[in-house]
């Protein structure tokens with residue numbers, strides 16, 4: 001089984017949070033609002049991942065409050081996907097812990113999965129299925145009742161512009177459409193937290209604009225988002241905050257404006273903070 005297969009979106013028992021209150025699968029947060037501040041919806045607490053002696057991620061801590069759209073930046077191999085996989089419970093950390101919606105992703109995996117939509121790096125599986133069949137399968141695996149699932153499937157077809165390929169095998173779709181199917185599975189159960197690993201990866205400018213629009217709508221709905229990307233101008237357009245990781249360590253945590261004034265300055269700052277192992281010592285808290 002491939003790593004992508006382990007990350008099957010059907011694997012987490014995420015379910016329909018709009019179910020009746022008596023529904024044992026209804027989403028609820030264990031994380032009450034803290035007095036004077038919004039509750040933390042995503043928390044990394046000293047996350048580390050070692051592969052033998054190699055530290056892919058080292059002692060990464062941050063907290064994303066409810067309703068914040070947070071960009072997760074870093075060069076290739078910096079540790080973004082590894083961190084996201086630990087945050088979503090798909091990869092066990094070597095040290096540290098993660099919570100989503102206040103639920104520990106290792107100890108209360110099902111509760112965390114109810115709150116969470118995750119777009120993995122490798123896109124949707126079950127390539128022989130059509131988007132319609134795949135999303136229906138995912139919804140059923142998440143315990144969504146058919147009277148809830150049907151309208152959500154229609155909503156995803158519309159929101160992710162999947163109508164032209166709704167009945168075609170995923171294997172035959174372009175990268176852009178496959179990415180949209182991945183987004184649709186992440187959004188299907190209407191989770192309040194979204195962790196999106198390179199949602200614009202490999203897309204053309206029109207498709208990137210479409211994803212940006214979708215992220216803007218999700219932000220307007222009050223969702224909490226953590227998005228990894230390489231496109232710095234997207235960060236300025238849609239994100240409230242930037243987390244920058246380099247060689248497995250968090251080297252910047254602040255707003256896009258804190259990082260730099262202009263897009264050019266931001267690119268220069270990105271290069272400066274991620275260019276060398278010395279950047280590891282430049283971690284800064286906003």
Ligand SMILES: Nc1ncnc2c1ncn2[C@@H]1O[C@H](COP(=O)(O)OP(=O)(O)OP(=O)(O)O)[C@@H](O)[C@H]1O
Pocket residue numbers: 051056074075076077078079080081082083
């Ligand atoms: N299973 C594994 N075994 C050994 N090393 C691994 C494994 N998975 C990831 N790594 C290494 O960990 C480091 C971080 O990888 P990761 O995929 O998290 O980076 P990334 O920031 O997401 O990169 P990209 O932007 O290219 O997707 C890389 O050096 C990668 O080669």
